[in-house]
Amino acid sequence: MIEIxxxxxxxxxxxxxxxxxxxxxxxxxxxxxGPNGAGKSTLxxxxxxxxxxxxxxxxxxxxxxxxxxxxTEERAHLGLFLAFxxxxxxxxxxxxxxxxxxxxxxxxxxxxxxxxxxxFMAMVREKSKIVELDSKLxxxxxxxxxxxxxxxxxxxxxxxxLNPKLAVLDETDSGLDIDALRIxxxxxxxxxxxxxxxxxxxxxxxxLDYIVPDFVHVLHDxxxxxxxxxxxxxxxxxxxxDWIKEETQxx
Amino acid sequence: MEEVLTQTKFDILRTELRPTALKISDALRAKAxxxxxxxxxxxxxNEAWKYTNVNGLNKLVFDGKNAPISEPLIIxxxxxxxFVKNGQVSEGQSMLSGIKTSWDVLPEFYTDDAFDALNxxxxxxxxxxxxxxxxxxxxxxxxxxxxxxxxxxRLFIQCNKGAKGTVILxxxxxxxxxxxxxxxxxxxxxENANLSIHKIQKNGTETFDLQREYVDQAANxxxxxxxxxxxGKLTRNDLKINVNGNNCETxxxxxxxxxxxxxxxxxTTVDHKVAHCxxxxxxxxxxxxxxxxxxxxxxxxxxxxxxxxxFQSNANILxxxxxxxxxxxxxxxxxxxxxxxxxxxxxxxxDEAIFYLRSRGLSEKAAKELLVKAFLxxxxxxxxxxxxxxxxxxxxEKHFSA
Numbered sequence: 180m181i182e183i184x185x186x187x188x189x190x191x192x193x194x195x196x197x198x199x200x201x202x203x204x205x206x207x208x209x210x211x212x213g214p215n216g217a218g219k220s221t222l223x224x225x226x227x228x229x230x231x232x233x234x235x236x237x238x239x240x241x242x243x244x245x246x247x248x249x250x251t252e253e254r255a256h257l258g259l260f261l262a263f264x265x266x267x268x269x270x271x272x273x274x275x276x277x278x279x280x281x282x283x284x285x286x287x288x289x290x291x292x293x294x295x296x297x298x299f300m301a302m303v304r305e306k307s308k309i310v311e312l313d314s315k316l317x318x319x320x321x322x323x324x325x326x327x328x329x330x331x332x333x334x335x336x337x338x339x340x341l342n343p344k345l346a347v348l349d350e351t352d353s354g355l356d357i358d359a360l361r362i363x364x365x366x367x368x369x370x371x372x373x374x375x376x377x378x379x380x381x382x383x384x385x386x387l388d389y390i391v392p393d394f395v396h397v398l399h400d401x402x403x404x405x406x407x408x409x410x411x412x413x414x415x416x417x418x419x420x421d422w423i424k425e426e427t428q429x430x
Numbered sequence: 431m432e433e434v435l436t437q438t439k440f441d442i443l444r445t446e447l448r449p450t451a452l453k454i455s456d457a458l459r460a461k462a463x464x465x466x467x468x469x470x471x472x473x474x475x476n477e478a479w480k481y482t483n484v485n486g487l488n489k490l491v492f493d494g495k496n497a498p499i500s501e502p503l504i505i506x507x508x509x510x511x512x513f514v515k516n517g518q519v520s521e522g523q524s525m526l527s528g529i530k531t532s533w534d535v536l537p538e539f540y541t542d543d544a545f546d547a548l549n550x551x552x553x554x555x556x557x558x559x560x561x562x563x564x565x566x567x568x569x570x571x572x573x574x575x576x577x578x579x580x581x582x583x584r585l586f587i588q589c590n591k592g593a594k595g596t597v598i599l600x601x602x603x604x605x606x607x608x609x610x611x612x613x614x615x616x617x618x619x620x621e622n623a624n625l626s627i628h629k630i631q632k633n634g635t636e637t638f639d640l641q642r643e644y645v646d647q648a649a650n651x652x653x654x655x656x657x658x659x660x661x662g663k664l665t666r667n668d669l670k671i672n673v674n675g676n677n678c679e680t681x682x683x684x685x686x687x688x689x690x691x692x693x694x695x696x697x698t699t700v701d702h703k704v705a706h707c708x709x710x711x712x713x714x715x716x717x718x719x720x721x722x723x724x725x726x727x728x729x730x731x732x733x734x735x736x737x738x739x740x741f742q743s744n745a746n747i748l749x750x751x752x753x754x755x756x757x758x759x760x761x762x763x764x765x766x767x768x769x770x771x772x773x774x775x776x777x778x779x780x781d782e783a784i785f786y787l788r789s790r791g792l793s794e795k796a797a798k799e800l801l802v803k804a805f806l807x808x809x810x811x812x813x814x815x816x817x818x819x820x821x822x823x824x825x826x827e828k829h830f831s832a
Binding site for chain 2: 229266267285
């Protein structure tokens, strides 16, 4: 699905990623954990195509394509989805109107016909149920006046509508109460299939009680320094990140 | 001693103009001549024209060169229509009820504005619209400009006591039309009357369009002026509203889409002379390429005009690094029990919003278009007339596909 090899990246001259390597196959859920400043959100931003970052070394192959050569929208057309840590409020643009445009631009890029209004509305009804999103929210302006939980549920709703191959969830659990967390996780689990994959970026183990990962990676100082199964997350929760830092320095 | 006569820019312009064929009273002619003779084109020193230079008027050649308009002309299918082609009322159209186009003598309305006086002397069409019932009829004046001409209509709009009416002033120019449009509109809104005017200025890319509206509102009346400068080389609108009676409502909305080297200047004045009135103004626009936009909105609240609620807002989005905006909201309040606000913003599209939309698969162009539509949508929502609104939506769509 995606293969990240020896990725180095700077922002404003400062090196954030220092040789990150990661392979994710279809059907897998990978968790990336790590202390603040380790480069977790940088990775998410680079995968989605944020232009502020300078890639100095390494390569990323997604679905056989050189991801770093593609524009943000081309990555979306290929099936990459980023659930934002801070979803953007867009006054005056209705959620459904924007999603229909998004779906049709993706279809157009694949040479498919636009979705019919009927098919689209049926899909809105079906997918909004997955995240228990009020259908009224679906027709309101994108994220405008939404609570923190509603914004994150809206991210998962959009993910459900766009049906990506690879979803990158950037600290989706931040600022969520336990009910919202449960709903968001249920949404992600419902959408999981043998054909798609997710990268779940999180600071805390809490989310991983609900979204059970196949692999847990620890990101520290721009590199993946440890990989394990879901038990690694529990260990981190118990011991904190300091022992990883020490272990890395010793190593 | 020999007197040195210097030729003013007005003198030069007048050599290109054909005196009006309409009958003007001696007094009005003398007054208008005096004003034009003692004036010259406004310069930067003139505060009201600080950012708008009309010297290019003297480069226009009214050669009658003809180019057809490729798009549909008409905005409203449900309206009574009068066609004014290249400044002249189309033949056989003077009998429409509620529309007067033939005159024994031109009505005695005038101001001390030099372009208004010029409009008197070179008037190409004088048209009066009358509304005298509450049926809210719509009259559309279609100004079809296909030749490079001097187009000087003089409009009188009367909405009588208790009446309701809608006017569409639809200016359509051939793509590269190079005309001088100079319009004076006198509006009278009677007691308990409700009048809406929608003005669409879709001029040729070389056209100069200078328009003035002088509006008087009587007690308990509602007046709405919606202004949509869509294209043209230079567009200047002066909207002056006197609110003379209590309990009036006044709405001023504007949306503009500027590109190329076009220049647009909207000056508005609402003068609250009496108490218990409400006014709301919203002008929004997008400026691309090397285009420039000027907004100046003035709200007066006179000494005894208590309990006035007056709100004014102008917002601009620059789509290029080379566009310019000069925005000046002004409040002059002489009463002490009023609620007034004004605001002006100029910025760019939100990069974070563009990235968000692109991450969902929208192209950069589609993302920007969606954001601009949302931005102007706030103004379009104020447009009550559905036909006008859907016309504008289509125009904004087209503006981006071009």
